[in-house]
Every structure is written in C-alpha cells, then in structure tokens.
Amino acid sequence: MYTLTNAHGLELQAMNYGAIIVSLKVPDRKGQMADIVLGHENFEGYIPNPPFFGALVGRYANRIANATFTLDGKKYSTPKNDGPNTLHGGTEGFDKRMWDGEPLKGKSAVAFTYTSKDGEEGFPGNLKVKVTYTLNDDNEVVIDYEATTDAPTVLNLSQHSYFNLSGEGSGDILNTEMEINASRFTPVDSTLIPTGELRPVKGTPFDFTTPTKIGARIEDKYEQLVLGKGYDHNFVLDRKNDMGLSLAARAYDATSGRVLEVSTTQPAVQFYTGNFLDGKVIGKHGHAYQRRNAFCLETQHYPDSPNHPDFPTTTLRPDERFHSQTVFKFSTR
Secondary structure, eight states, rough: EEEEEEETTTTTETTBTTTTTEEEEEETSSSSSSOOBBBSSSSSGGSTTOOOTTEEOSHHHHHGGEEEEEETTTTEEOOBBBTTTTETTTTGGGSSOOOEEEEEEEEEEEEEEEEEEETTOOOOSSSEEEEEEEEESEEEEEEEEEESSSSSSOOBOOHHHHHHHHTTOOOOOTTTTEEEEEEEEEOOOOSOOBBBBBBEEEEEETOOEEEEEGGTTTOOOOHHHHHHTTOEEEEEESSSSSOOEEEEEEOOOTTEEEEEEESSSSSSSEEEETOOOOOBBBBBGBBHHHHHHBBEEEEEETTTTGGGSSSSOOEEEETEEEEEEEEEEEEEE
C-alpha cells in the first residue's frame, strides 16, 4: 500500500494489486474529512472485485463487441466476460495483475509499472505500461498513463474509482449535480456496445451540458436509459484542444459542499451510475453498496473502437509512445 498526502490533509491510498485506489479522503466545506471512494478494508475484498472498485482497467477499458477485433488484417479473440463481449481487458485484466510500485522522490506520487505479455488475454504485443498517481497541493490527483509496445496492439486505459462525494456508504448519488462537457454521446445496443451513432444530447436525458441532478431523469423511459438500467454510456467530449487537458465533467454535492472536476487529454468519458450494485457487496465499515450508491467518470477512448474505424483510433504501434493524463481536482463551495 502506498499513501500519498498533501499540505491540506488530503490522503490517497493505492496498492500494487490492480493499481487500485483503495481510499481517497477529502475535506467537506467544514473541513471534515471523508473517504469518498467505494472499496474494501482488506485485500481479500478485492478478489475478484466484480465492480472494479478503484481499479486501473486495461489492456482495453470498457467493451469489445463479440470479444473479437481485427488489426492489420488479422483477427484476434479476447475473453467473453460480459455476455458476448470483452469488458475491461478480459477475465484477468490489468485490475487483477500485480504491478511494481515505486514512490517518486521529491513529490507525493507513486509510479506503477506492468508488462503485459504478447497474447495475454488474447491481445497482441508485449506492452509496457506505466501509471503514475500524483497528489499535489492544488488538491489534484493527477494520473499519467504511458505505454509502449513491440507489436501493433489496441490500448484503452482508464481509472475505475466509484465516487460518492458525501462519503462512501452514505446513500445514493441521485441528488449530486453533474455537468458533462459533451454535446454528443454514443448510444448502445442491448449488450451495451456502441451502435456507431454519435447522438446529440440536446432534448434527451443525456444533456448534462448544464448542472443537473443525476436522479432528475434517470428513471425516464428513454430507450438508452432502459438498456443501461441508468447511465452507463460514453460521452464524446467537446474538446477545445486536441492535445491538452480539457474539462470533462464537474460534480457537486450540496450536502457536503464537495466539488469534483475531471479534466483529461482523452476524447471521451464513460459516465456510470452504479446500476449493477445490488447490496451484495459489503464494503468499508460494513456498508452494503446498493444500486446508485456511487458514480464513475472513466476517461477513455470510445468503447469498441477497434471495431469502429470512424472512431478515434486506439491502435498503438511499436514506433509510438502512448501518453494520456487525467486530473481529479477537489474543492468545496
């Protein structure tokens, strides 16, 4: 376990199994600290961790349709661990691997490294991955993702923390105000695979271009909400700068005053409202995590991109170095 702290008392704990963020303690408007991410108090709770609490997900975050893709004319098969599809890298994705952890001198940071071997979970190429978590004195958790490969492969890395800004175990997140900087999203089929359409959010329950309570429209009989049992969709970010950090989302909890701002260099974010939590998972302090007790904002490339040539490419080649950055910034109001 690695513990990062900053000058304002924020504390992040992460472990080298799955590069999992185990806890994240942040002050409310009165300065009271609370752990705002779902998880477990012991290591055993994270095996096998079906909700992916706090995990670093890859080699391909999110879904690959029919557990197959074609790259440079060759077809690859990956594990079917989500109905007919591959989810978050397969049966033994990056969330279930032991990473090497190294604290970084001179700052509150830890770098996790892992080499995913050619053929692991069906993916080609020996892939070297480095993920660095930094907690700075601006109350930002900065996540840097880096990767290189010795053969063409596909890559989509994300962080799968479940947030409840009132504190984990404090109930549902339906009154949390959410703002997502996206005027389009990718509708899905019955197995939650993108259809290929980029649908405008305007006039739909997916319009979070202005702050809206998560629960305001989540029970609408809108086809996409019915299919996802709530929000479990990829939002296409309205980016001003293709290369630099851009605001993805902002969440505000009126009870605690906590604000979470998510910025990223990635083209999209998956907004997930914990629809598949059912109270069977007992987490920290004996809390039974119920449906919609947390939300995720998973910065990423689009789901199933290897099977959609018109989506931004997730192909990584030997002469390239992948780098992306996501920032979780905390404040109060």
